[in-house]
Amino acid sequence: MNLVPPLVPPAFRLAVVSAGVSEPSTTRMLADRAARAVVTRLPGTDVHVVELAPIAADIARGLVSGLLAGPVQEAVELLAAADAVIVSTPVYKAGISGLFKTFIDVLDNDLLIAKPVLLAATAGSARHAMVVDDHLRPLFAYLRAIPVPTSLFAAPEDWAAAETSQRIDRAAAELAALMTSGVGRDIADGGWSAYQHTFGGNATRSTRTPSGINLDTDLMRLARGEP
Amino acid sequence: MQFGIFGVGDIAPDPSTGIPRSEAQRIQDTIRIAKAADELGLDVFAVGEHHNPPFVASSPPALLGYLAAETKQILLSTSITLITTNDPVKIAEDYAFVQHLACGRLDLMLGRGNTVPVYPWFGQDIRNGVPLALENYNLLHRLWREDVVDWEGRFRTPLQGFTATPRPLDGVPPFVWHGAIRTPEIAEQAAFHGNGYFANHILAPNFHFKPLVDFYRQRFQDYGHGRAQDAIVGLGGQAFIARKSQEAYSRFRPYFESYPMFQGTSLEQVATGTPLSVGSPQEVIDKTLTFQEGFGDYQRQLWALDLGSMPVEVVLEQVELLATEVVPVLRKEMGSRRAPGVPDAPTHASLVEAAGGSREARPRPNRGDNTSGAVPYLDAA
Numbered sequence: 001m002n003l004v005p006p007l008v009p010p011a012f013r014l015a016v017v018s019a020g021v022s023e024p025s026t027t028r029m030l031a032d033r034a035a036r037a038v039v040t041r042l043p044g045t046d047v048h049v050v051e052l053a054p055i056a057a058d059i060a061r062g063l064v065s066g067l068l069a070g071p072v073q074e075a076v077e078l079l080a081a082a083d084a085v086i087v088s089t090p091v092y093k094a095g096i097s098g099l100f101k102t103f104i105d106v107l108d109n110d111l112l113i114a115k116p117v118l119l120a121a122t123a124g125s126a127r128h129a130m131v132v133d134d135h136l137r138p139l140f141a142y143l144r145a146i147p148v149p150t151s152l153f154a155a156p157e158d159w160a161a162a163e164t165s166q167r168i169d170r171a172a173a174e175l176a177a178l179m180t181s182g183v184g185r186d187i188a189d190g191g192w193s194a195y196q197h198t199f200g201g202n203a204t205r206s207t208r209t210p211s212g213i214n215l216d217t218d219l220m221r222l223a224r225g226e227p
Numbered sequence: 228m229q230f231g232i233f234g235v236g237d238i239a240p241d242p243s244t245g246i247p248r249s250e251a252q253r254i255q256d257t258i259r260i261a262k263a264a265d266e267l268g269l270d271v272f273a274v275g276e277h278h279n280p281p282f283v284a285s286s287p288p289a290l291l292g293y294l295a296a297e298t299k300q301i302l303l304s305t306s307i308t309l310i311t312t313n314d315p316v317k318i319a320e321d322y323a324f325v326q327h328l329a330c331g332r333l334d335l336m337l338g339r340g341n342t343v344p345v346y347p348w349f350g351q352d353i354r355n356g357v358p359l360a361l362e363n364y365n366l367l368h369r370l371w372r373e374d375v376v377d378w379e380g381r382f383r384t385p386l387q388g389f390t391a392t393p394r395p396l397d398g399v400p401p402f403v404w405h406g407a408i409r410t411p412e413i414a415e416q417a418a419f420h421g422n423g424y425f426a427n428h429i430l431a432p433n434f435h436f437k438p439l440v441d442f443y444r445q446r447f448q449d450y451g452h453g454r455a456q457d458a459i460v461g462l463g464g465q466a467f468i469a470r471k472s473q474e475a476y477s478r479f480r481p482y483f484e485s486y487p488m489f490q491g492t493s494l495e496q497v498a499t500g501t502p503l504s505v506g507s508p509q510e511v512i513d514k515t516l517t518f519q520e521g522f523g524d525y526q527r528q529l530w531a532l533d534l535g536s537m538p539v540e541v542v543l544e545q546v547e548l549l550a551t552e553v554v555p556v557l558r559k560e561m562g563s564r565r566a567p568g569v570p571d572a573p574t575h576a577s578l579v580e581a582a583g584g585s586r587e588a589r590p591r592p593n594r595g596d597n598t599s600g601a602v603p604y605l606d607a608a
Contacts, residue, residue: 064491067432067500199409200438210442213411222361223416225368 015082019100031088037172091123114187116178120152148174231271233306236284237535242481256539265298267550273306288321295329307338312349319370331575334402371400398586418446427463461527508552526572
């Protein structure tokens with residue numbers, strides 16, 4: 001008789017964002033392989049994939065109108081609830097996909113603070129290999145996310161190379177290490193008030209209730225007419 | 228409960244001709260709309276402030292001063308008065324003057340304004356928007372309540388022995404609403420003073436601003452002005468009404484689709500996802516009742532009806548449908564659903580009563596300043 005309850009590993013939530021548009025899409029394949037490598041390390045991880053192509057028009061309309069349609073809002077909530085994120089974009093015209101950037105543009109600035117992120121890009125030529133580190137990495141630095149040290153990039157020839165699998169494995173190990181360490185949560189919980197936030201924003205810790213508003217600030221004192 | 232309409236004096240091309248109205252025409256149209264609202268028994272007419280084309284509404288006090296003479300019963304207000312780029316001293320003077328002209332039928336709504344270049348045009352910086360709004364209102368509040376003000380702040384030149392004239396009618400300042408949709412500090416300021424809080428939630432998802440309204444209610448109670456449910460809340464809205472839902476959509480669509488602000492959206496998306504009501508009188512009534520369910524009992528509902536691209540005849544028809552088919556039902560329905568004891572928005576009469584009577588400001592002879600000698604008014608000790 002076993003009196004010790006079975007050890008249940010914590011179930012992580014992993015969000016995958018793919019801006020690939022073909023069917024099948026190598027951009028999605030790269031993201032899927034990274035996600036599988038994470039799940040191998042952390043069994044029981046819930047993987048939720050957000051494909052941007054089917055909601056492309058909603059994303060564009062969201063940027064212009066400020067109103068996020070249902071599917072875009074659902075994608076935002078998936079990101080907010082995720083312990084880590086894998087993002088994967090094709091390279092177009094020597095840069096990341098405009099669709100991917102537009103999706104990032106409609107997110108609240110504080111949505112991904114201290115969130116571990118694996119960066120991935122695909123291109124038609126190895127000449128675009130630096131796009132992932134030159135474009136995606138600064139973008140996620142701006143969002144104050146934690147990109148893993150190893151980025152993924154795949155040109156056509158990489159799909160036949162054993163190094164690609166090794167690289168995917170390495171990046172996934174880095175992401176899994178950040179997920180199990182809880183470092184993202186610690187940073188966000190510990191320093192949340194030090195970041196600038198939008199009231200009623202989408203981030204998991206954003207202030208949505210009256211009790212969450214900090215009354216002890218210079219501006220709040222000015223509002224009360226205190227010197 | 229007060230029901231009314233608000234606008235910002237915008238001009239956009241008529242979708243059927245492609246030609247925008249002249250500024251002269253727009254001003255005359257606005258006057259016709261205000262007079263119709265007054266005659267049809269709406270409670271509030273509010274006009275906004277802008278300082279760039281395609282808006283004509285640069286001077287709400289001038290327009291409201293004229294309307295004070297041309298209307299009988301309607302309460303005149305602003306949507307909004309820029310508390311950031313206007314000198315609070317001039318706001319105190321102008322609106323106190325209009326309050327006299329309107330015999331007390333005036334209140335105002337303060338807002339920050341989001342047109343970036345307007346700030347430098349008036350010597351300010353939009354990055355200071357929030358502290359500027361807070362500090363300017365702190366000064367305005369004192370100018371209307373203290374005969375002689377000494378003041379020093381961060382943004383405006385200091386004042387020594389300054390008296391804003393005329394003193395508010397009967398010694399009671401116009402009631403102030405603070406308009407804000409994403410700034411807790413503005414809600415805090417409104418709650419601190421027991422002023423009104425107006426959430427113009429058009430152009431945003433339904434109930435997106437409810438947390439801020441809840442915050443204002445809670446702080447209103449914390450500061451001892453009453454229960455949270457008694458806090459003075461106003462909401463924006465937008466409507467196009469026709470006998471039948473389908474007719475409302477087909478008639479409104481050209482104005483909506485040609486309007487620059489709505490580019491990239493669809494009428495269906497905005498009508499479903501935001502407080503815009505398009506439909507039969509009953510549909511507009513039903514949607515407005517959801518505001519009461521969602522935000523709690525509130526005191527003022529304003530609708531934007533006169534889109535800049537809409538001919539005045541269409542707007543006048545909208546005002547009539549609103550005033551005769553929608554508002555009377557809402558008055559009854561919202562009244563019957565209202566919790567006991569929830570107050571109406573303050574009016575001049577109720578504020579005079581609360582102050583324990585009216586005051587007549589009779590100035591003493593000019594001394595050139597108010598820094599020495601007796602106070603500037605006979606009745607002040």
